[in-house]
Amino acid sequence: MTAFIGLIRHDLRLAARQGGDIGLVLGFFVLAVILFPFGVGPEPELLRRIAAGIIWVAALLAAVLSLDRLFAADYADGGLDLIALSPVPLELAMLAKSTAHWLTTGLPLVIVSPLLALFVDLDPAALPALMLGLLLGTPAMSLLGAIAAALSLGARRPGVLMTLLVLPLYLPTLIFGAAAVEASLSAEGARSHLLLLAALSVAALPFAPLAAAAALRQALD
Amino acid sequence: MNPFSETAELVGEKLACRRGERLVFRGLDCRLLPGGALVLTGPNGSGKSSLLRLLATLLAPAAGCLLLNGMAVMDDPAHYRAMLHYVGHLEGVKPALSPYDMLGFWAALHGERRPAIDAALAAFGIERVADWPCRWLSAGQRRRLALARLIAAPAPIWLLDEPGAALDRDGAGRLESAIAEHRAAGGSIAVATHEPIALPGATILALDAFAAPPEDALAV
Numbered sequence: 001m002t003a004f005i006g007l008i009r010h011d012l013r014l015a016a017r018q019g020g021d022i023g024l025v026l027g028f029f030v031l032a033v034i035l036f037p038f039g040v041g042p043e044p045e046l047l048r049r050i051a052a053g054i055i056w057v058a059a060l061l062a063a064v065l066s067l068d069r070l071f072a073a074d075y076a077d078g079g080l081d082l083i084a085l086s087p088v089p090l091e092l093a094m095l096a097k098s099t100a101h102w103l104t105t106g107l108p109l110v111i112v113s114p115l116l117a118l119f120v121d122l123d124p125a126a127l128p129a130l131m132l133g134l135l136l137g138t139p140a141m142s143l144l145g146a147i148a149a150a151l152s153l154g155a156r157r158p159g160v161l162m163t164l165l166v167l168p169l170y171l172p173t174l175i176f177g178a179a180a181v182e183a184s185l186s187a188e189g190a191r192s193h194l195l196l197l198a199a200l201s202v203a204a205l206p207f208a209p210l211a212a213a214a215a216l217r218q219a220l221d
Numbered sequence: 222m223n224p225f226s227e228t229a230e231l232v233g234e235k236l237a238c239r240r241g242e243r244l245v246f247r248g249l250d251c252r253l254l255p256g257g258a259l260v261l262t263g264p265n266g267s268g269k270s271s272l273l274r275l276l277a278t279l280l281a282p283a284a285g286c287l288l289l290n291g292m293a294v295m296d297d298p299a300h301y302r303a304m305l306h307y308v309g310h311l312e313g314v315k316p317a318l319s320p321y322d323m324l325g326f327w328a329a330l331h332g333e334r335r336p337a338i339d340a341a342l343a344a345f346g347i348e349r350v351a352d353w354p355c356r357w358l359s360a361g362q363r364r365r366l367a368l369a370r371l372i373a374a375p376a377p378i379w380l381l382d383e384p385g386a387a388l389d390r391d392g393a394g395r396l397e398s399a400i401a402e403h404r405a406a407g408g409s410i411a412v413a414t415h416e417p418i419a420l421p422g423a424t425i426l427a428l429d430a431f432a433a434p435p436e437d438a439l440a441v
Contacts, residue, residue, distance in 0.1 A: 003329055010326040017317040077315070078313040087299040087303040221281070
């Protein structure tokens with residue numbers, strides 16, 4: 001337990017000292033969303049219809065952008081050896097890493113999302129479904145992202161490989177996340193989509209650290 | 222006097238190590254007793270670092286097994302890992318954090334609730350820079366910091382890969398006295414080194430004696 005909390009605190013402290021990392025991800029998120037009105041034209045009707053999709057895709061890409069922070073530095077500077085040598089099982093260490101990643105990426109994305117909803121003229125009635133959806137869906141992104149980040153360690157172009165590996169894994173989250181926003185504006189209600197999003201994260205919680213730890217052992221050998 | 226929760230007797234039997242297609246060494250027996258020291262010698266590429274990583278469970282042996290007090294270490298790796306420290310070539314130091322933060326983190330990773338951080342900083346003479354970001358540290362200071370984690374969280378087995386690299390004379394002296402104290406307390410050490418370190422009564426293990434002939438390289 002000491003090691004688990006130590007890992008999370010260490011990663012949070014690193015993120016705080018290198019504040020630029022979080023800023024970069026948020027900056028990318030905001031810019032990516034702002035680009036759409038320029039690309040598709042500023043008609044409010046059109047923007048409003050694709051608003052949920054824009055925000056979710058941008059959040060997803062911003063999360064991918066932050067994944068190399070997960071292990072790349074530890075892999076290069078030998079820190080990963082020390083994590084592997086800790087008495088705490090590597091699977092738990094992966095869970096700690098993913099938790100810290102979510103706190104420094106997923107959570108900030110959730111917090112700035114209402115601002116972005118304004119840019120794309122999302123119906124305020126859909127805001128709770130958007131934020132709740134991101135809150136439930138981003139943990140799956142951090143957990144699944146750890147698998148891709150671990151698998152791509154030691155590759156010549158880790159960033160590109162990681163993106164190719166992780167985007168298909170993010171598809172279900174994207175589908176239900178965007179659908180939840182749509183559904184919240186209809187009679188259907190967002191409940192079923194939000195439950196599915198939560199289910200994705202809950203399913204990733206035990207399985208993703210297992211897979212990430214296995215991939216990491218491969219990279220350490 | 223034994224500050225460790227239990228004595229650790231580490232035995233490696235018929236160890237073999239394979240890196241890719243190449244068999245680095247095979248049929249290697251080694252023994253590390255409480256208070257003992259094992260010095261690994263051999264030319265570059267003879268497998269000194271590989272043996273240390275293998276002893277640290279960072280590499281799986283291609284053949285043979287590791288026994289801790291008569292039990293295979295892979296039966297309870299967490300227990301074994303809590304009893305060892307490994308200091309390799311890479312220090313794992315984060316440029317943005319301070320030595321104080323790093324030692325606290327390493328000790329926590331090791332499962333230590335009450336780390337002796339101040340004692341560790343003092344033992345290697347880096348108290349003065351304890352609050353600096355590590356990016357300002359020299360190579361020698363970073364090495365001292367990496368070695369300080371040996372003191373911050375006590376563990377009976379130390380595995381050191383070229384610990385003297387980048388250390389000045391004062392640093393090397395501090396390392397020697399830390400090792401002497403550790404052994405006097407019943408700890409053991411395995412070290413690969415090119416710089417001479419004073420290790421009275423150390424066993425020398427020459428790795429070139431276990432090199433596999435090229436024609437055997439694929440068989441264990």
